[in-house]
Amino acid sequence: xxxxxxxxxxxxxxxxxxxxxxxxxxxxxxxxxxxxxxxxxxxxxxxxxxxxxxxxxxxxxxxxxxxxxxxxxxxxxxxxxxxxxxxxxxxxxxxxxxxxxxxxxxxx
Numbered sequence: 758x759x760x761x762x763x764x765x766x767x768x769x770x771x772x773x774x775x776x777x778x779x780x781x782x783x784x785x786x787x788x789x790x791x792x793x794x795x796x797x798x799x800x801x802x803x804x805x806x807x808x809x810x811x812x813x814x815x816x817x818x819x820x821x822x823x824x825x826x827x828x829x830x831x832x833x834x835x836x837x838x839x840x841x842x843x844x845x846x847x848x849x850x851x852x853x854x855x856x857x858x859x860x861x862x863x864x865x
Contacts, residue, residue, distance in 0.1 A: 758805075760798045764791060765811020765857060779813035782820060789820065795850065805851045818854050 768780025775783070781791035795806055810817055820827070830843040 758803050759807060760803050760805065761807045761809065762794060763809050764817060765809055767812050779816055782816050791817065799848065799850065804849060807853045807855055809855050809857065811857055814856055821852050821854060
């Protein structure tokens with residue numbers, strides 16, 4: 758089953774937090790609110806997510822693009838720049854990050 762998550766609001770009731778990040782990325786217990794929502798759905802066997810982006814959607818994209826480096830231990834060889842990731846429990850999700858046309862158009 759697929760899950761659609763609307764993640765495009767301004768989060769005005771969390772104004773002190775959402776000035777620097779979108780509401781879905783406000784951390785709770787070291788992880789973004791969005792991750793907690795997805796983890797809840799995953800507990801029912803749902804593994805494919807469509808996240809409709811809006812306000813500061815690039816921050817959400819960046820989180821998922823950097824996900825492996827954020828959740829796993831990593832070794833960096835400074836002389837070569839080579840990195841290796843170490844085993845860790847990683848969520849087996851497929852995440853589609855969908856940009857709205859108005860959010861994309863207003864950013865340019």
